[in-house]
Amino acid sequence: MAENSFTAEQSAKTPSVNFDGTSGVFDLKGKSIPENSVLFYKPLFDWLDNYIQNPAPKTTLNIQLDYFNTSSSKCIVDLFKKLEQITKNGKGEAQINWLYDDQDDDMLEAGEDYKSIIKIPFNLVSFTK
Template sequence: MEDFYHPPDHFIPEIRFNASTGELSISGESFHEYSVEFYQPVFQWLRDFLAIPNQKITMSFRMTYFNTNTSRRFLEVFDMLEEYEKNNKGCVTINWYYKAHDIDMKESGEEYIADTNVEINLIPYVV
C-alpha cells in the first residue's frame, strides 16, 4: 500500500501516513472551512489501511490549533482505531502531543480520553 502525504498550509495540518512502518501522524493547524471534504481522502486511506490485519500502528497527533469542525474529524479517527483494536485486528498506540503549558491542547486530549474507549498517551513537549 502506498504512503499518504499532505503538506501543511496555514489552515491545513501536515499529514504523514507511512504504510510500511504503521507510523501515522497529523501535526500543525487545522481549521479548514470544509473539514469533511478535506479529510475525505485521509479517511479513505485510513479505511483501506485498517482493512489490513495484524499491524502495529502508532497514531500521533501534534497539533497547535484545530477548530471545532476538525475536532469531529479527529473523533472519527479515534473511532476507527478503536474498531480496529476491538476486532483484534492489531495493536494501536495513540500519542497526543501538546506543547508544554498549552493547557487547552492538553485538555482536548483529556476530553478525547473521556469521550472514547481508546488509550491515548498525553505527551508534553518543549519547543
C-alpha cells in the same frame, strides 16, 4: 508503495499528514482550520478505511496540533474511532500519542477530553517549545 502511505503537505490552514501504512507510524501535525473540514479529511478517511482492513501489527498515531476548529474536532474524533476499529476487529494494536505544548492548557484539556472517550491507549505527551 504510494497506496501504502498517505501524505499531505502542511498548509496555513491544514496539518501535515504522514501516514505510513507499512510501519504503522502515523504523524499528523500543525493546525487544522480548513473552511470545510469534512472535505479535507475525506481522502484520509477513505485511505484509512482501506488500511484498517489489513493494518500493520502496531499502529501509532502521533498527533500534534496547535489549534483546530470545532468542525475539525469532530473529524479528529472520527479519526480516533477508525483507529479503535483496528483493535476492535482484532487485526492489530493501535495507540494514540497526543503531543501538546506544556504551556497550552487548552490542548492538554482537549487531549484529556479525547482520552476520556477513546477506548485504545491514549498517551498525553507534553513537550517544551
